Amino acid sequence: MSFVFKLARDAIVSQITWPVETSNGKRLKETCMICFEDTDATQMFTVDGCFHRYCFSCMKQHVEVKLLNAMVASCPHEGCNTEVTIDSCGKFLDPKLVEIMSNRKKEASIAVSEKVYCAFPRCSALMSKSEVLQYTRTVMLVAEQSGARKCVKCHRFFCIYCKVPWHFDMTCIDYKRLNPHPAREDTMLNTLATKKRWRECIKCKHVIELAGGCYHITCRCGFEFCYTCGAEWRNKKPTCSCPIWDEPNIIHNRQRRQ
Template sequence: MVPKCPHEGCKNELLAESCRKFLPHKLIETMQQRKVEASIPVTEKIYCPYPRCSALMSKTEVLEYSKNVIGAQKQCIKCRGFFCFICKVPWHNGMTCHAYKKLNPNPPAEDLKLKSLATRSLWRQCVKCNHMIELAEGCYHMTCRCGYEFCYQCGAGWKDKKATCSCPLWAEEYLVRGT
């Protein structure tokens, strides 16, 4: 999330430039990166599939950058690596998406490791955008950064600020920080 002014009642965003005098350079970079991330709608976000890059781009940006490239093959705007816009993997040269998926039915090892970590850590995945969410404290009513609201216990959506499931609203161990 983009940082907001800590003064009570103020809703203004903190600008990285105005914080440069008292924050470390690394934190300023993080603030600037978060601003870029927040500016791209969830449905527009696409990541470079190359692990050494993983650049965040918007679909519009990728399509414009790769306008001279035909079909599903697109190019990362940062590392210039070619990837499949449909499969979200490095370019599968000479192979249709259907053939690629048939030859590679299992997710990559990195995805399996993340799923295993998420299971062990009791993380949940937003059903709308697939973003991983961890309940550190508070109730089971989650609001994902994409705006989707759901129950952390069972994943059922919320409507009009009300649960559509019969799960408890909270567990005491999550209500107080550090317990």
């Protein structure tokens, strides 16, 4: 009976719209199926694609919760997987949250090995390697050979190899020789990585922590390497002579799973 009642409620309540007399004349009211409050029809949000409707307040809370959990927001109607478009969220979300949603969607669409971030800390815009190269080619024909890239957001140049502002009149080797001391933030990260025994993937440069298990690491970019020395694994076999595992580490991993 409860299931039948739910179907009847979903079919009927979602279509309830009626005129209400106000000081400014008649206005349409509609019932939100989340909070069951009678809401002005102009304050109801329609999900593109499935046309389910909810009040702005409920949709705002729904989308914000998804953002906090690093998830893409979909229609809150039970069993409906229609994605809530970023453009439509501008009706009830703060512009900063809309930007976060846009960045999340873009980040999910770019392969790990293709991701590039602007080297300027106050920008740090996310781009794909092909996107930033194509953008740079509009102003620099030798962009691919030089390593210079122009950020699509702040429009400043940086080096895709050194991950620093573009060094116009010197090579990467010369720049590192003249600037041997890394930035304070990089120094802190390197110190923490050394202390925690983190390893950096030589292909995508992501930092990885081994919580337990063997020392054969498969990075999310697909590159396989030895966690002990960083040597590449080829055809599921190590190219180094480091131990593949040690008993305390395997036991620790099993205990965590239990």
